[in-house]
Amino acid sequence: MHDILAIDIGNTRSKACLFNSMGESTRYFQDHSLSREEVQSLINEHPKGIISDVSGYPFPFQNIGNYITLGGNTDTPLRCTYEHPETLGPDRLALANGAWSLYPGQSSLVISMGTCITYDLVLEDGSYPGGAISPGLQMRYRSLHQFTGKLPQVNHKDFQGFLGKNTEEAILAGIQRGVEGELEGWIKHCRHRYEGLNILICGGDAQTFGVSPQKRIFAAPELLFRGLFAIYRHHGI
Numbered sequence: 001m002h003d004i005l006a007i008d009i010g011n012t013r014s015k016a017c018l019f020n021s022m023g024e025s026t027r028y029f030q031d032h033s034l035s036r037e038e039v040q041s042l043i044n045e046h047p048k049g050i051i052s053d054v055s056g057y058p059f060p061f062q063n064i065g066n067y068i069t070l071g072g073n074t075d076t077p078l079r080c081t082y083e084h085p086e087t088l089g090p091d092r093l094a095l096a097n098g099a100w101s102l103y104p105g106q107s108s109l110v111i112s113m114g115t116c117i118t119y120d121l122v123l124e125d126g127s128y129p130g131g132a133i134s135p136g137l138q139m140r141y142r143s144l145h146q147f148t149g150k151l152p153q154v155n156h157k158d159f160q161g162f163l164g165k166n167t168e169e170a171i172l173a174g175i176q177r178g179v180e181g182e183l184e185g186w187i188k189h190c191r192h193r194y195e196g197l198n199i200l201i202c203g204g205d206a207q208t209f210g211v212s213p214q215k216r217i218f219a220a221p222e223l224l225f226r227g228l229f230a231i232y233r234h235h236g237i
Contacts, residue, residue: 005042005049006228010091011115013204014055016042017225023233025222036060043067050232052090052224068232070094076231077101078128088130089118091224096120096128098220098227099200107194110223111183113203115139119186123194134182137205140175158208176208183209187217 003026004019015030016039029042040061043049050068053059059069068074072088076097082088091112099108099122108122113136120131135143137156145153154171162177164170191197200220201209207219 002048003046004229004232005046006225006232007039007042007049007051007053008091008094008224008228009039009051009053009055011054014039017222017228018046019225019229023229025225050228052094052228054089054091068235070228070231074231075234077126077234078122079126080128082128082130092118092120092131093128094224094227094231095202096122096227097230098223098225099198100126101226101230102200102220102223103198106196106198108198108200109187109190109194110220111186111199111201111203111206112224113137113201113205113209117179117182117203121190121194132186137175137179137208140178141171144171144175156205156208180209 005016006019007016008014013033016034017025017029018027020026043061043063047063048066050070051064052070070090070093072080072082072085072090072093076093078097078100080088080093095110095112099110105124107124110120110122112118116136116139117134118131120128122128141154141156144151151171152167154168157172159169159172159176161169161173164173187199199217200223201217202220202223206221
């Protein structure tokens with residue numbers, strides 16, 4: 001089995017990871033957001049792999065005959081019961097399969113904090129029923145500025161206070177405490193339904209919120225790549 005290249009083309013950044021035949025990650029390509037030309041160069045260098053692309057751009061890559069282009073209808077280790085799988089983002093499907101590869105036979109909630117915040121549930125019977133999507137941190141900051149006449153554009157920074165004493169702090173408090181409440185609500189709701197639920201948090205903003213081994217909430221920074229490799233291996237190409 002050749003080395004397998006897993007490519008994640010997101011809304012904001014593009015990254016890649018190389019796996020050996022044992023499923024061990026041997027190299028990451030994520031120091032910067034990869035251009036499409038850089039992605040094509042990696043494809044040329046590594047003839048087998050899998051691609052998750054949610055960018056919405058045309059798909060001009062060449063030499064992908066031995067690549068899986070992940071979509072909602074792709075066969076995966078999980079049984080997808082999403083109502084309209086053709087509309088399912090491949091990144092969400094990869095994350096769910098990443099959770100299953102880490103905790104097979106167990107229920108998990110995957111929270112990905114990137115451009116959007118996504119919540120995806122994996123059940124112990126090996127099914128993926130779906131989840132939820134809400135605006136990410138940067139989207140929330142931009143929307144307050146873009147959809148009002150006077151609120152400023154605020155850049156994210158950690159704010160530990162409860163109440164803002166000026167407009168900038170009020171925005172920081174509103175968004176950060178709001179996201180915290182949203183996360184806590186989803187975790188509480190799902191744990192009430194599914195005993196022993198694993199909580200996995202990943203994405204660019206994951207370290208800002210909620211990672212706590214004491215509460216069994218774990219950071220899973222390479223979960224999407226792990227899921228991509230599991231799906232590729234499932235196909236036995």
